[in-house]
Amino acid sequence: MTISNDVMHAARLHYALSFDIGDRSTEEWWVIRDDAFARFDEALKTIEARAKAEALREAADAMDDDPEFRDPLRLKSDWLRARADRIDGGNK
Numbered sequence: 001m002t003i004s005n006d007v008m009h010a011a012r013l014h015y016a017l018s019f020d021i022g023d024r025s026t027e028e029w030w031v032i033r034d035d036a037f038a039r040f041d042e043a044l045k046t047i048e049a050r051a052k053a054e055a056l057r058e059a060a061d062a063m064d065d066d067p068e069f070r071d072p073l074r075l076k077s078d079w080l081r082a083r084a085d086r087i088d089g090g091n092k
Contacts, residue, residue: 015040049088056084 016036020029060077063069071077 012037012040053084053088056080056087060084 013033016033019032019036021032024032057080060080063071063077063080064074
């Protein structure tokens with residue numbers, strides 16, 4: 001499922017507004033907004049990476065459990081797990 005640009009922009013803006021200090025200049029708002037956008041985007045990348053890594057680990061577990069796809073040496077499933085570790089830096 002893809003998130004539309006409008007929905008993503010609204011979510012980023014809502015996150016930025018949570019850091020709004022109220023009585024501030026326009027220049028201060030742009031700094032607050034840009035910083036919040038950067039933090040939001042970084043968090044989203046981290047979540048996406050963890051989801052991909054989790055999916056790879058689940059696929060590897062399924063390969064190990066299914067006799068039709070079982071690899072006696074577990075080369076394929078071990079490769080998937082190693083790829084998952086590279087994606088999310090080993091965080092399980």
